[in-house]
Amino acid sequence: MRKNVILLAVCNLIFQGIYSQVVLSADGPGNTYELINAVLANPNRDVVEVPDCNHDAFGRHIDEVFDTALNKNVFQFYIHVTPDNDRCLKDDRQRNEIKTYGDSPENLKANIGETVAYKWKFKLSDTFKPSSSFTHIHQIKAVGGPYASVPMISFTLRKGSPDKFELRYTATTDQNTLKTADLELFKGHWVSVTEVIKFGEEGSYSVEIKKIANNEVLFNYTNSPLDTWQDGAEFARPKWGIYRSLNNPQDLQDEIVKYADFSIEEITDVLSVETLKEKAETILLFPNPSSDEVEFKNANSDNYDLIEVYDYSGRKISIDKKLHNDKLDVSGFSKGLYFIVFKQDTVIAKVLKCYVK
Template structure:
């Protein structure tokens, strides 16, 4: 490969540049994004289904026992956001869990088996879920659980959600971030904050998951009005899909939003609602715009690589490990940086993406060609 206008005999004292690779945000064209927003009263379920699973039903509601109320998700105008939003309703009586369970109740939306492939988080992908929500002042959560968001597995060990945001009654009431590695294991409570910090206030959540047995997870929840963060958590090495559990692997992970709460202590509950807006699902084989650290323009020498890649001195000083991905987003090289010369003779010819790590925090990716 030749770069027009570059003299290959020219030596730059700093990096021996053959090619300057500009930092890129999304290296794979397979990355896809969908958004879901309210567009006005009426046909609400039809709108939700048309985005999350065209031709199918992604709404889980209690209308089998409470048809007199009508639909438990409506589109209403919100004066704070100055637009239509979704409002999810739940009633202590007679609502239950779709005439299946009577010790709990739910009204939720989801992606699932019948959703398009780009809405199913599969092994090797990075998914980003974004949404806004508003818990009304005085909301009464269950002492057991009131999930407002779940990341669930499909196939294999899929009983318990992998990640949940749940509201819990206490002194004070809390919002918890919970994690279950396997359904047979106990729940890890990774983070909790007082509900009073955001009751009656629109919040924005951004959740990014790299799907692997040694994946990454991060979530940030901020106030929409002033950008103040009320909850933030990240983990650079966490199992985000269950593989080989019970001899059957998960086929994908999927999100859910709404109200899913226990009725075991229903005397403490009330008829309630939560507003949601600005749903977004973005999936790709390598979503490098979601990595948490940055590097300036990086020069790799030589590029294209024949057998050995020579790392710049700045990389040696700043980073401790290197990752190389193929165009399917598969991690094919992962090793500590111990020498400026990296033997890549075992790689086939083609395009690759290189990122660097320091203390398990990964940079954005840059292109590399292998002869």
């Protein structure tokens, strides 16, 4: 019997295939804009929006440096309270962002009905100061239609008591806050983000942010069904960087936000967690939670011929030599909640919820 095991990290969706993936990673100092454009745009298209033209004495506002914590090259996004502006225009806001465009490769643009996983890492300084109006560090925006001016999803940092990290959303123009966290949780260390969106009027959204040093989950949110398509849109696209209000410049300071390993993946064949929960019965795991090995109790191998698996973003995990006589070695997996999926003739027969501690 063929038994390949895949562990499915909990999010609102479970994925059974990756259609395509594009990764943008820093490769060392020099030619940073050229690297970004080579990955996110077609030739001769500039997807870098920086305030260089009004602050050319500083040089490029995105560069690459070696980061000792990650042991790799990363991107640095600079923003200065003055004289940086918004795309060379005098305005009440300023931005330094990268994004995709209409003539970017097709698999970098989200269309209605598609499911896309966005992954990246970022680091705020331990003294970061957000605006009381808005400081966006990530957005999902529509291109085309009456609602294109307002991001459907944004990670917004906001001054307060305490300062907040906000997950904000709208399907029209009335943006609201879905969940908040104390911004102090994110300051001074690298975090990884996995954001999964099924785009549609009855779509879904999930996000998980982890502290890379110890894999601690700092923030998570799931919602399904959720309207994740702004009417009239031609496509949706991601944006990363620093986009902030200048309404109260006295509250701000010059900032550097570091980013690494931007990834965009189109995913196919989505199964809902609700479907999996309905099948999570009969077979038991012991011990559960576990940090070493779990055993399948009451497992009848006549009822399944495959045990499959996917990580949080839907990527298959190689687990050679980890399954023996209905026992699964979980010692190499990150802490968290997983689904173990039993299949028979490609149809899901059972699903187990496994907690790794």
